[in-house]
Amino acid sequence: MFKPIEIIKKKYFLILILFTIVVVATIIYFISSMPQTIPTDSYLLLQKSNNINSLDVKGSIESEKSIDVYSTVNSTIKNVNVKRGDYVMQGDILATIDSTDLMNSINKLEEKINTNNEINKSTLSKAKDAYDHASKLSVEDNNSDIVQAKADIETAKLNLEDKKKSFEAYNTLHDQNGISDQDLRAYKTDFEHAQITYNAALTKLDNLRQEASYNLKNAETDYNSALSKCNDKSDQIDLDEKKKQLNECNILAPITGVITQVNAVAGNTSLSNLFKIENTDVLKVVASVNEADISKIQIGQVAKIRTDSTGNQLFYGKVSKINQVSEKDDNQLKLDDDSNNKESKYKVTIDTDNPVDAFKLGMNANINIILDEAPDVYTVPCESIFKNSDDNNCLYIAEKNTNSNDYTIRQIPVTVGSQNDLYAEISGEEITDNLIILTKPLDYKSGSKIKIK
Numbered sequence: 001m002f003k004p005i006e007i008i009k010k011k012y013f014l015i016l017i018l019f020t021i022v023v024v025a026t027i028i029y030f031i032s033s034m035p036q037t038i039p040t041d042s043y044l045l046l047q048k049s050n051n052i053n054s055l056d057v058k059g060s061i062e063s064e065k066s067i068d069v070y071s072t073v074n075s076t077i078k079n080v081n082v083k084r085g086d087y088v089m090q091g092d093i094l095a096t097i098d099s100t101d102l103m104n105s106i107n108k109l110e111e112k113i114n115t116n117n118e119i120n121k122s123t124l125s126k127a128k129d130a131y132d133h134a135s136k137l138s139v140e141d142n143n144s145d146i147v148q149a150k151a152d153i154e155t156a157k158l159n160l161e162d163k164k165k166s167f168e169a170y171n172t173l174h175d176q177n178g179i180s181d182q183d184l185r186a187y188k189t190d191f192e193h194a195q196i197t198y199n200a201a202l203t204k205l206d207n208l209r210q211e212a213s214y215n216l217k218n219a220e221t222d223y224n225s226a227l228s229k230c231n232d233k234s235d236q237i238d239l240d241e242k243k244k245q246l247n248e249c250n251i252l253a254p255i256t257g258v259i260t261q262v263n264a265v266a267g268n269t270s271l272s273n274l275f276k277i278e279n280t281d282v283l284k285v286v287a288s289v290n291e292a293d294i295s296k297i298q299i300g301q302v303a304k305i306r307t308d309s310t311g312n313q314l315f316y317g318k319v320s321k322i323n324q325v326s327e328k329d330d331n332q333l334k335l336d337d338d339s340n341n342k343e344s345k346y347k348v349t350i351d352t353d354n355p356v357d358a359f360k361l362g363m364n365a366n367i368n369i370i371l372d373e374a375p376d377v378y379t380v381p382c383e384s385i386f387k388n389s390d391d392n393n394c395l396y397i398a399e400k401n402t403n404s405n406d407y408t409i410r411q412i413p414v415t416v417g418s419q420n421d422l423y424a425e426i427s428g429e430e431i432t433d434n435l436i437i438l439t440k441p442l443d444y445k446s447g448s449k450i451k452i453k
Contacts, residue, residue, distance in 0.1 A: 037451040042443070043398065044380070046435040051374040051425045053418055055296060059287035059350075061307070061363040063278030067254050071270040073097045073245045080264045082275070088253040094275055095264045097249040102242060109239045116235070124226040127219070134219035138212050146212065149205040156198040163187075163194035255279055258361060283359050285317060285350040287367045288327065294346045296371050297322055303350045304368040310358050319369065321349035372418070378431055379423045384439045385416060395426070396438040398450060409438065411446045 079096040082088060137143045140150075167187045174184045251264075251274060261276035285305055289297060297319060305315040326344035350367065352359075380395065388394045393416050398407035417425035436452065438444055 036448070037453060038398075038438070038444075040453050042438060042440050043452065044437050044439055046378055046380070046431070046437050047433060048376050048378055051377045051379045051418065051423065053371045053373070053420045055289070055293055055369045055371055057287045057289050057293075057348075057367050057369065059285055059348075059365040059367050061283050061359045061361060061365060062286045063257070063260075063280060063361060064282035064284050065255065065257075066260070066276060066278040068273045069094065069251060069254065069275040069277060070272070071095075071097060071248065071251055071274055073099075073102065073248055074269065074271050075099070075101060075249070077264050077266050077268055077270050077274075080262070080266050082259050082262065084259055084262050086259045087280075088257065088259060088277065090253055090256045092253045093250050094253055094259075095251040097251065097270050099246055099249040102246055102249070106239065106242050106246065109235060109242065113235050113239060116229075120226065120230045124223075124230050127223040127226040131216075131219040131223040134212070134216040138216045140209070140212075143208070143212055146205065146208045149201065149208050153198070153201040153205060156194070156201040160191075160194040160198040163191040167191040251275075253277060257281075260361070278361060280361050283352075283356070283361065284320075285352065285359075285365055285367065287348040287350060287365070287369070288345045289348050291326065291344040291346065294322070294348075297348055297369065302370045304370070305350070305352070306366045307359070307363045309360070309363060313358070315352055315356050315358075317350040317352040319348055320351040323347040323349075374418065374425060377417070377425050378427065379425050380437055381439050382419060382422060382424050384437055384441060385414065385424060385426070386441045388413075396441045396444055396446065397430075398436040398438060398452060401449070405451065406449045407436070407452055409444050409446055409448045409450060 076098045077095055078098045080094075081096070082092075082094050088094065140146045167190070170179055170184055170187045173179050174181070255277055257277045257279040259275055260278045262274075263272060264270075264274040285303070287303075299319055299322065301319045303317050303319060305317060306312065323346050326346055348369075350369075384395055385393050386395075388411065393414050394411050395414050396409050397412055399410055400407055412428065412430045414426045414428040414431065417427065419425065444450070
């Protein structure tokens with residue numbers, strides 16, 4: 001009895017469900033067919049501008065002049081008078097080196113020099129007298145022995161000539177049987193003795209001359225040796241050097257500036273880099289550039305500088321120096337680690353146009369180096385450019401529909417010029433002012449209709 005009513009209810013319920021589905025589908029279709037409204041950060045109005053290709057790097061504020069302070073005295077550090085951050089004037093005493101051993105060495109050396117000077121002066125005086133005497137005797141007229149030897153030669157010569165004549169005369173007489181053989185032998189013996197006496201006199205003179213020459217050379221050698229010892233200043237030079245070191249036991253500041261490094265420790269040895277002083281009157285900006293980018297940097301390029309303490313305030317400078325050696329602490333190959341795979345960095349010095357009072361030594365700096373600049377060109381974000389199916393560079397532009405406020409997306413080809421990490425220079429037949437460029441092309445497709453806020 002109630003079954004027809006239940007069937008009717010079921011039919012109405014099914015009809016209601018189908019109607020609802022149709023309405024929802026119609027609404028969905030209507031919504032999906034409506035133009036999509038894109039936000040303002042998803043498009044741009046194309047205008048010509050200057051295309052600036054730049055490089056952002058990190059750096060710091062450093063001193064134009066810094067000096068490492070060393071000690072030439074090998075001793076123990078007695079006192080350290082400064083700490084890191086202290087401002088010192090040129091000539092201020094930074095540290096004191098223990099000079100006890102040095103003073104003892106100086107006293108002993110002075111005593112040695114004084115003793116040697118007295119001995120050397122006495123030796124030189126005696127050597128000079130001996131040399132003068134030998135020089136005098138080297139002149140034969142001043143040498144009594146040589147004068148006597150010459151006289152003896154003349155006497156022996158006269159005697160020899162006399163004995164020779166006698167022997168020759170008696171030899172002739174002997175040939176005439178005027179004298180006996182025994183008498184002739186006596187005259188011959190006298191002649192031979194005279195010859196021997198004469199030869200001995202000649203030999204004696206020659207020996208005396210050689211002796212005078214030998215004595216002169218020895219005296220000259222002794223004199224020059226004594227003179228050399230008197231003129232030897234090696235001990236005095238050593239003493240002067242030690243006295244200089246004594247003066248350097250007070251480690252003085254070579255320039256006016258700030259102590260930025262203190263390695264000196266009381267009780268440690270002094271032969272090391274003790275301090276570092278940096279002049280804060282003239283500061284420079286030093287950037288650290290990766291090896292992949294260093295070839296882009298050139299002398300004279302403009303740089304924009306910001307520091308954490310100065311906020312968004314811009315300071316300008318120019319690249320003045322590019323280090324040719326990287327900042328790697330150890331350039332030796334290390335085969336047991338991967339340190340050589342790390343990218344090297346190079347220091348680039350930037351001089352500011354004018355002294356900047358806001359800069360302080362050690363500040364961190366954010367630096368934007370202008371690599372090149374192309375005036376009056378079209379640029380778009382790199383993400384706006386995509387490749388089509390033919391692998392050509394393209395853009396999506398939004399064109400206004402004639403009879404509505406809607407826009408239609410259209411793909412156009414472009415030529416890409418120079419670019420950096422953010423922007424690319426573009427050109428093409430359809431590139432003109434005021435084109436609406438979609439900056440997120442992956443969110444859309446060609447032919448779609450959109451609305452623009």
